[in-house]
Amino acid sequence: MKFSTSLVASLLASVACAVPHGPGKPPGPPAPPQPRGPATLSRLASQTPKNTLPPPTGLQLKYVMLGIGTQNYTCTPGNDTAVPGTTGAVATVYDIGTRLNTDPMAQWKIGSISGLALSLSAYPKILEGYLQSQGYQKILGQHYFTQTTPTFSLNKVLPLPYPIAFVTKDDAMDAPKSSCPGTKNEGAVKWLKLSDKDGRSQGAVNTVYRLETAGGSNPPTCKGMKATFEVPYAAQYWVYGPTS
Numbered sequence: 001m002k003f004s005t006s007l008v009a010s011l012l013a014s015v016a017c018a019v020p021h022g023p024g025k026p027p028g029p030p031a032p033p034q035p036r037g038p039a040t041l042s043r044l045a046s047q048t049p050k051n052t053l054p055p056p057t058g059l060q061l062k063y064v065m066l067g068i069g070t071q072n073y074t075c076t077p078g079n080d081t082a083v084p085g086t087t088g089a090v091a092t093v094y095d096i097g098t099r100l101n102t103d104p105m106a107q108w109k110i111g112s113i114s115g116l117a118l119s120l121s122a123y124p125k126i127l128e129g130y131l132q133s134q135g136y137q138k139i140l141g142q143h144y145f146t147q148t149t150p151t152f153s154l155n156k157v158l159p160l161p162y163p164i165a166f167v168t169k170d171d172a173m174d175a176p177k178s179s180c181p182g183t184k185n186e187g188a189v190k191w192l193k194l195s196d197k198d199g200r201s202q203g204a205v206n207t208v209y210r211l212e213t214a215g216g217s218n219p220p221t222c223k224g225m226k227a228t229f230e231v232p233y234a235a236q237y238w239v240y241g242p243t244s
């Protein structure tokens with residue numbers, strides 16, 4: 001499907017998340033599409049969204065991925081005071097880093113990609129059109145939980161064996177107030193620093209930052225909720241590993 005800016009503009013007219021919150025207005029019109037950059041993301045590494053998480057000291061930025069999927073929760077139906085439990089998340093992860101690394105507009109785009117993608121995720125064809133138009137359509141793999149372990153399987157990345165990270169939470173911070181609160185105003189999930197669990201990760205990746213979150217939060221109580229339910233979210237996963 002051809003990406004229609006006017007169609008998207010009209011669809012998004014009522015969607016708060018489409019409003020970028022980058023550092024001010026971009027200078028002049030959008031730049032033309034850039035060629036594919038080198039495999040290293042050194043330029044983009046200096047544009048990591050500002051956060052208060054411990055820095056990735058001594059590590060190299062390997063991938064910047066857009067995750068679109070759901071955060072899954074459980075509830076005891078009928079218990080209006082119980083707090084929902086979390087059972088994990090499922091998301092498809094797309095390569096946004098390759099393009100952003102050579103995009104002079106990256107600084108202004110980074111802050112709006114997650115909210116925009118989440119807003120469009122209800123319209124798969126339009127989402128696809130948006131991703132295509134920006135060069136973000138390449139799927140790297142999946143994010144899911146292996147039992148209770150957050151897992152990032154980049155199973156579309158060659159050569160084999162593909163990178164896979166099994167991680168655990170190191171640190172967290174609230175998402176900034178300007179974050180997209182989600183399709184039903186659920187609130188943006190926390191930003192996290194996740195790092196390798198028990199040396200199980202492979203393929204030169206060992207640390208994942210969840211940044212630029214949109215939606216995904218659980219309601220405060222189980223009131224009116226089913227036994228299991230999902231909350232749509234999008235986030236950026238900034239993936240690091242040992243320098244090569």
Ligand SMILES: *[C@@H]1O[C@H](CO)[C@@H](O)[C@H](O)[C@H]1NC(C)=O
Pocket residue numbers: 076079080081082083
């Ligand atoms: C409801 O949930 C609260 C908080 O988790 C718990 O203390 C309480 O025992 C639960 N009540 C019932 C009837 O399960």
Ligand SMILES: *[C@@H]1O[C@H](CO)[C@@H](O)[C@H](O)[C@H]1NC(C)=O
Pocket residue numbers: 070072087088089090145230
């Ligand atoms: C989360 O929800 C998705 C979509 O229904 C489902 O496929 C997946 O198995 C669930 N995952 C977990 C960990 O609950």
